[in-house]
Amino acid sequence: MPTTxxxxxxxxxxxxxxxxxxxxxxxxxxxxxxxxxxxxxVLEALASLREEGVIxxxxxxxxxxxxxxSTLAAMAVPEPRLEAVARLVSAHPAVNHNYEREHRFNLxxxxxxxxxxxxxxxxxxxxxxxxxxxxxxxxLQDYHIDLGFELQWN
Amino acid sequence: MELNVRQRRVDSTGIDAHDRxxxxxxxxxxxxxxxxxxxxxxxxxxxxxxxIARIExxxxxxxxxxxxxxxxxxSLGYDANAMVVWDVPDTRVDALGQCFARFPFVTLCYQxxxxxxxxxxxxxxxxxxxxxxAVLDKVVELTEACGVGEVRHQVxxxxxxxxxxxxxxxxxxx
Numbered sequence: 001m002p003t004t005x006x007x008x009x010x011x012x013x014x015x016x017x018x019x020x021x022x023x024x025x026x027x028x029x030x031x032x033x034x035x036x037x038x039x040x041x042v043l044e045a046l047a048s049l050r051e052e053g054v055i056x057x058x059x060x061x062x063x064x065x066x067x068x069x070s071t072l073a074a075m076a077v078p079e080p081r082l083e084a085v086a087r088l089v090s091a092h093p094a095v096n097h098n099y100e101r102e103h104r105f106n107l108x109x110x111x112x113x114x115x116x117x118x119x120x121x122x123x124x125x126x127x128x129x130x131x132x133x134x135x136x137x138x139x140l141q142d143y144h145i146d147l148g149f150e151l152q153w154n
Numbered sequence: 155m156e157l158n159v160r161q162r163r164v165d166s167t168g169i170d171a172h173d174r175x176x177x178x179x180x181x182x183x184x185x186x187x188x189x190x191x192x193x194x195x196x197x198x199x200x201x202x203x204x205x206i207a208r209i210e211x212x213x214x215x216x217x218x219x220x221x222x223x224x225x226x227x228x229s230l231g232y233d234a235n236a237m238v239v240w241d242v243p244d245t246r247v248d249a250l251g252q253c254f255a256r257f258p259f260v261t262l263c264y265q266x267x268x269x270x271x272x273x274x275x276x277x278x279x280x281x282x283x284x285x286x287x288a289v290l291d292k293v294v295e296l297t298e299a300c301g302v303g304e305v306r307h308q309v310x311x312x313x314x315x316x317x318x319x320x321x322x323x324x325x326x327x328x
Contacts, residue, residue, distance in 0.1 A: 014225055021222035023206050023213075025189055043186050046223075050186075054229045056318075057183030060209075060218040067169060067177055067217060072266065072278075090317040098317040101237065101310040105273075108237070108310075109317075135273055141265040143251035144279075 006054075009037060010045055014055070021058070063142070069119040070112040071138040074105040075130065082106060085130050092129075094122040105135060168215055172200070176208055177217075183224075227261075228315070232282045234289045238296075239275035240307040241268075247277055253300035254279045259292050275308070286311060 006014070012035055022030040028046070029039040049055045077085045082100065089109050090098045098109040111126070113119040123134050175198055184190040191209075192202040212218045227235065242250050247265050254277070255263040262280040279296075283289035290309065297303055 014223055014230075018222045018225065019220040023191075023210055023221065025191060025202055025206070027184075027190065028186070028188060039188060043188070047186050050183075052229070053226055056224045056226050058186070058223050059180050059183040059221065060177070060212075061220050061224060062177065062181065063216055063219050067174065086314075086316045095317060099315050100313040102313060103308065103310045105310075135269055137266040137269070137273070137278075139264045139266060141248070141251065143248075143255040143263040143265070144260065 009035060009041070010049065013042065013045055014049070017058075068112055068114050069116045070110060071119060071123075071136055072108065072110055073123060073126075073137065074109075074135040075107045075132045076105050076135075077107050077130075077132060079106075085132065088129050089126055092122065092126060094119075095126075169212075169217060172198075173208055173212060173217075176200075176205060177212070180209070226318075227282045231284055234283045234286045235312045236281050236283075236286075236289045236293070237310045237312070238279050238281060238293055238307060239310065240277040240279075240302065240305050241274045242277045242302070242305055244276070250300055250302060251277055254296055257292070257296060257299075259283065260296070274306070 013031070016034070017031055021027055024030050026039070028042045032039045032042040035042070046055070046058055050057065075085065075089075086098060086100065086107055089095055089107065092111070094111045094113050095109050096112060098107070100106055101108050111119060111122045113122050123136055127134055176194070179194050179197055185193045187193055189202070191205045194200075195202045195205045198205070209218065209221065213221060240250070251263055251265055254260050259281055260279045261282055262278070264278045265276060266278055268274050268276050281289050281292050283292060289311070293307075293309055297305075297307075
């Protein structure tokens with residue numbers, strides 16, 4: 001969606017509440033009060049932004065590895081097999097991100113599981129299903145403090 | 155498969171079973187209703203005030219990095235996204251990770267293990283930009299500002315996104 005299609009109220013909704021969502025019983029009414037609109041307008045706008053795929057959710061961004069176990073992994077997939085292998089990987093319920101990237105290791109995915117043993121099992125299942133070795137790259141240290149993303153409108 | 159579990163700095167102290175059930179309920183998003191925490195509380199058999207207090211505590215402990223609107227960058231014209239990987243001397247990795255992470259266009263920055271000759275890179279950062287040139291300019295900016303001109307690195311632009319959703323930590327999920 002081109003950013004020009006967003007009105008000033010929607011832009012502020014996207015920019016101002018990536019981290020400072022009020023944790024009160026009525027967060028949407030509080031957001032509305034700060035923006036000078038009604039609670040119903042905030043709820044409608046958020047629902048339609050979610051519907052259009054501009055936002056994925058209103059909710060938490062979790063620190064990885066603090067709840068359950070997760071890892072980044074990559075496979076070097078022969079080009080003719082890429083779509084089929086990507087489908088197999090995406091179909092696994094433990095996989096939540098799966099991207100093609102420009103590299104010999106051309107398929108990159110994140111797998112999450114309740115614990116380390118289950119995570120190792122997921123990787124084994126994906127290697128068996130695809131017949132390919134996975135490069136397993138768990139996070140060792142997180143340097144980034146997530147403050148959301150500063151959007152530039154022009 | 156090489157998972158190197160012992161290398162990982164996992165800290166889930168202070169998270170109890172109620173917290174886990176709460177995170178399961180909210181990780182895909184809060185309901186868009188006037189009293190979202192009361193709605194969640196009803197599903198869990200908790201009081202609304204307890205739901206809010208637990209979320210505040212989880213934010214304070216860093217289990218929840220932030221609560222709010224989660225924007226999809228691609229939908230707003232941030233079409234170029236690159237994972238930049240660096241082969242940084244182990245003695246400099248923390249300092250350089252912290253240097254990279256200070257830039258607003260770096261949206262993730264992690265140390266990960268090397269995997270021999272197959273994969274020599276140990277520092278990863280994610281950069282979003284409106285186009286490829288914008289991303290490459292930012293890589294140059296990082297290189298100059300953090301003094302890593304001599305450090306081997308690669309820029310892996312994303313092509314297709316096959317799957318993207320919130321993490322799913324549920325035990326026994328289908």
